[in-house]
Amino acid sequence: MSAPLADQLDIVIPTIRNLDFLEEWRPFFQPYHLIIVQDGDPTKKIHVPEGFDYELYNRNDIERILGDKAWAISFKDSACRCFGFMVSKKKYIYTIDDDCFVAKDPSGKPINVLEQHIKNLLTPSTPFFFNTLYDPYREGADFVRGYPFSLREGIPTATSHGLWMNIPDYDAPTQARMDEWDCLQTCWGPHAFPHSIPARQHMVKPRERNQRYVDAVMTVPKGTLYPMCGMNLAFDRDLIGAAMYFGLMGEGQPIGRYDDMWAGWCTKVICDHLGVGCKTGLPYVWHSKASNPFVNLRKEYKGIFWQEEIIPFFQNLTLSKTSTNVEQCYLELAELVRKGLGHIDPYFSKLADGMVAWIEGWRLLNPPAASA
């Protein structure tokens, strides 16, 4: 089994339970080092299958290591995974949810997610012009006629966003059953949802499973945002790690299930500014179970409204030319968030503080000398 860059990549897994799901991943993950971020009760003992090389951090560890900055790491939410990004010393990170298993390609072959993510990260991105045959660096493909030669070198790739067979990553209104929708409407009232949520009959898809294997990787074009999901995600820590903060979610926060979205918006505008790329597509994981739409809706509820303002904010913001590295960009972005989104809810001012605390924590654990 090929294990590319085994000494340069950490696998980060946030969890609240025993990691039996690793048994299925053993042939692929065993050569790598794991960073397990234990969420919830720190006295609970998490069982990790034999033979894996790992370090595990629980809430007490996070408090001990980050001290007065620990509050910026979410509690009781998988957003806590970003602590693993911060504490890693490797160049590359792969992060996966513990309800994701090995998917198979159309020929029935188990998919080596790390091999594909690393291919994605080690080949350039092409955000300035769309290649109609998708990833031009892939074997059997190239740039098509009319693709400018000056853009064929591409730019370095910062993130590789993988997809999911079986349970797709839908929001609560889309994943709910029809009777659940009726119940939601009753509980939350007729004006509970934004007008822009279409009629429920077009949305309720509780039985929908993703069975389409799209054999493609592509660069998300410059200036275009995408919904980055944290379930199956790889990135280059040197290029974008300091912006891969998953925000304030979970306990004590008015919002959940927007941790990866937040990181996706922030990293995309910073990647565009710094001239590095974001890819999406292959590889697939097999996502085993849909979470409860009622619970999800409670978490997502404010986010569904807020994103209607947050996304135009990110679409229209410009970082200054003096921000020339990720940390500078992220600190500038924190202040833009405070000024530009604070009117929506006091939460955004706290989030801006969290973004600053995140960078302080990042610098604490990744001092310039060590990373130079």
Added chain:
Amino acid sequence: MSAPLADQLDIVIPTIRNLDFLEEWRPFFQPYHLIIVQDGDPTKKIHVPEGFDYELYNRNDIERILGDKAWAISFKDSACRCFGFMVSKKKYIYTIDDDCFVAKDPSGKPINVLEQHIKNLLTPSTPFFFNTLYDPYREGADFVRGYPFSLREGIPTATSHGLWMNIPDYDAPTQARMDEWDCLQTCWGPHAFPHSIPARQHMVKPRERNQRYVDAVMTVPKGTLYPMCGMNLAFDRDLIGAAMYFGLMGEGQPIGRYDDMWAGWCTKVICDHLGVGCKTGLPYVWHSKASNPFVNLRKEYKGIFWQEEIIPFFQNLTLSKTSTNVEQCYLELAELVRKGLGHIDPYFSKLADGMVAWIEGWRLLNPPAASA
């Protein structure tokens, strides 16, 4: 065999030879009306297989119908196909090259290109935000978590750009054989190619065949240009037809094989301005033969250099708010081309004249009363 919108779609085929390729398309194309644009010698008799409903225009017809505007329709180049777009009275156009045959999907089923193109055209586009599961309107797919609800209605679709199995649409430097490259270098001199053309060993792919069926359709994001190929292309004449001019190519012109690229750049910036969408992906055709790289290089040569300036021009241009329909946009674009690209070569001033003549011809054949 399903023949959707058979009374609302014309198939436009430019050709210089007998249309025996239609035999293979018979089950799919026979319910539709064909517009055949005969290029080259107008006295030559083109054979069309029995049983097809068609009208055929040769150069004499074009001269007769367009009079003093006929010069704007290219001669001895497949760019002449756009005359068929102009003369059609239908809402939708599908255009195909006569060396393209029926491709098969991975299950071995022949692909009904029109059925897929029409699906693409009749469902909305989503250029403002990237959906990671591709076309959200397709059966088995939807908008993923984090996709703003206000953008889920989408906007009307103007163009559907299909792809090619077997021979990919590469430029001459990419499709040439190694020995052909040596010969090209000898013939054209060591400085014949832009510096940005990478070393030949990375490019020569004469044997490369596209065998990857990517089961996806997607919207090209707003603000992103793409290389639109005319081999397998459908569009909505009402929404974008008046901008689907394939430029001045072939006899008497310094450039060839950029007809569809030109139309692609122009239509994309106009679609972005008017708020209609461009899709690319399915359906595939089977492209049977690679054209001669020497001949192609002679045609493409100036284009390979010029596109390095043309593409930034299109990336940076802004149409004025007073241009609110396709014809107005196209006339404004013609003047921008004259001012913005004229310094490259006098050709662009002539091309701007051609763009104006095209709109005059379009209005002649599509008077407002008739289309209202």
